[in-house]
Amino acid sequence: DFVMTQSPDSLAVSLGERATINCKSSQSVFFGSNNKNYLAWYQQKPGQPPKLLIYWASTRESGVPDRFGGSGSGTDFTLTISSLQAEDVAVYYCQQYYGTPSFGPGTKVDIK
Amino acid sequence: EVQLVESGGGLVQPGGSLRLSCAASGFSFGSYGMSWVRQAPGKGLEWVSYIGGIISSIYYADSVKGRFTISRDNAKDSLYLQMNSLRAEDTAVYYCARDSDGSARVNYFDYWGQGTLVTVSS
Numbered sequence: 001d002f003v004m005t006q007s008p009d010s011l012a013v014s015l016g017e018r019a020t021i022n023c024k025s026s027q028s029v030f031f032g033s034n035n036k037n038y039l040a041w042y043q044q045k046p047g048q049p050p051k052l053l054i055y056w057a058s059t060r061e062s063g064v065p066d067r068f069g070g071s072g073s074g075t076d077f078t079l080t081i082s083s084l085q086a087e088d089v090a091v092y093y094c095q096q097y098y099g100t101p102s103f104g105p106g107t108k109v110d111i112k
Numbered sequence: 113e114v115q116l117v118e119s120g121g122g123l124v125q126p127g128g129s130l131r132l133s134c135a136a137s138g139f140s141f142g143s144y145g146m147s148w149v150r151q152a153p154g155k156g157l158e159w160v161s162y163i164g165g166i167i168s169s170i171y172y173a174d175s176v177k178g179r180f181t182i183s184r185d186n187a188k189d190s191l192y193l194q195m196n197s198l199r200a201e202d203t204a205v206y207y208c209a210r211d212s213d214g215s216a217r218v219n220y221f222d223y224w225g226q227g228t229l230v231t232v233s234s
Contacts, residue, residue, distance in 0.1 A: 040220035042157075049207055049224035050157065061222065093157055100171065101147075101218050103157040 165214030
């Protein structure tokens with residue numbers, strides 16, 4: 001089984017500043033045959049379903065602002081919000097889909 | 113516009129059964145794999161089950177295997193989850209989610225419904 005961990009559990013960032021969320025998988029999610037990392041990121045606002053932000057670790061979903069960026073490979077990944085906006089307050093989850101899908105526990109992002 | 117609308121949630125006693133439905137529109141339903149993902153109150157996300165589109169492979173999380181059954185009716189653009197032998201720990205919002213493609217494996221989820229709440233309590 002793939003166990004996903006995220007850090008920090010929560011963070012507060014000033015408007016316009018950078019927010020960085022880390023995600024670690026217990027096993028590599030990199031598939032060498034297609035050179036892809038099977039890792040996605042979601043944003044969930046209160047009372048709403050999750051929204052896909054990033055897939056293949058670094059590909060931004062259509063319509064997602066370019067202040068959201070994904071990076072990393074193998075077992076260690078990062079979601080970066082380059083300039084935090086008020087509407088970015090949410091919980092962020094990573095998900096691996098290399099094996100039976102599993103999610104990280106989430107990171108709550110607030111405004112400082 | 114892709115839309116996924118869940119229904120069928122409610123209050124059920126431990127050991128009881130419930131059938132969830134998800135009505136899909138705005139895309140070629142039969143061409144995509146579909147999953148159920150749940151979220152217990154105040155908790156994180158847990159993938160529950162998947163059914164393929166083009167190839168109707170089926171997978172379950174260990175936590176529901178043998179108790180839950182996923183199915184689909186492509187003629188009705190609908191996804192179902194039959195839940196039997198329900199336990200208190202099955203209490204959650206259940207989301208219907210579209211897989212990114214129709215292959216015989218679970219990928220990432222590009223569209224989600226609003227969810228339906230299942231409460232298992234006496």
